[in-house]
Amino acid sequence: MIPVRRPAAPQATLQLLDRRTVTVRTTGATTAAARAEWRRAATPKARIRELLRGMAHGAERCMYCLDNYGTDIDHFQPIAVAPLRAFDWPNHLLACSRCNSNFKRDEYPCDAAGNCLLVDPSAEDPADHLLLLPSSGHYDALTPKGAATIRVFGLNRPDLVQGRRTAFVMTCAILRDWHAHGSAETAEALRQSPHADVLRSLERLDPGVAAQLLGGPAAEALARWRGAYAV
Known part of the structure; x- marks a missing residue:
């Protein structure tokens, strides 16, 4: 998300x-x-x-x-x-x-004070409540709202987890290609691809963690990408 x-x-x-x-x-x-x-x-x-x-x-x-x-x-x-x-x-x-x-369906869980426990992506940053582990494709909850959101929307259902794993591999490959050739079309294809949460999770990684997770070429590509596109 x-x-x-x-x-x-x-x-x-x-x-x-x-x-x-x-x-x-x-x-x-x-x-x-x-x-x-x-x-x-x-x-x-x-x-x-x-x-x-x-x-x-x-x-x-x-x-x-x-x-x-x-x-x-x-x-x-x-x-x-x-x-x-x-x-x-x-x-x-x-x-x-x-x-x-x-x-x-009709789920709308709330806490004891009546505050909604679902993340509204149009009103808040999901990253405040949800942590995507990009290489595994799995979401972890950072808050009770994050936990309820994962459960209600089924964000860790097997097809989504597998899709994110595949997106992680593809994103790393496309980043390396973009870094090598600087194609605007390649950049746009990456930005418009499914599972945009994978790319966003990579953009938010600490550079040291990114180097360990991605390896040299992909980490270098990600650093350049951050400078050009990440917000």
Whole structure:
């Protein structure tokens, strides 16, 4: 998981969403009312999806796993928990069907004070709560929020772990190639590739750790990459 930047929605879109929220409120503000309104909201959903596609990494990747194509508009705070947030723009993220329907579903764990225990990549840096071990492809939790996020989204499911391992090998190879030839196309391909969390985890490595993990040529390439692209 990596941060995504949420743009301000156009005023016309916000007004459209607000009208739908008013309808949900006047029809009872229940989960059933919100879901019914969401099902028939073709135009609002199209506007939301367009905005989310612009936010998403690469080829419209899921904002949670960064592996699969983002097919679903996910309500970060589920409709079952907060019906009146069904049309709230800050509550929408792009997700794949596995993360959204097979794993997260209506889960919204909170701590004793009522604070959400899921990382919202549009509102905070996931690296504050999650540590990706790039060579193993495995996420470790740094905080209770990180632990809940790993569990709810299934971030350590076997296919994702294997995908990140493969991405680690490919990323190191592409970094070496980019370092040797300086191709802008190669750099862009790396930045847009699946499992962007692998590249981001490498960018955050201490130089000494990077040298031990990657070896000389790849570590040199990473150091140059940091100077050119890392934020």
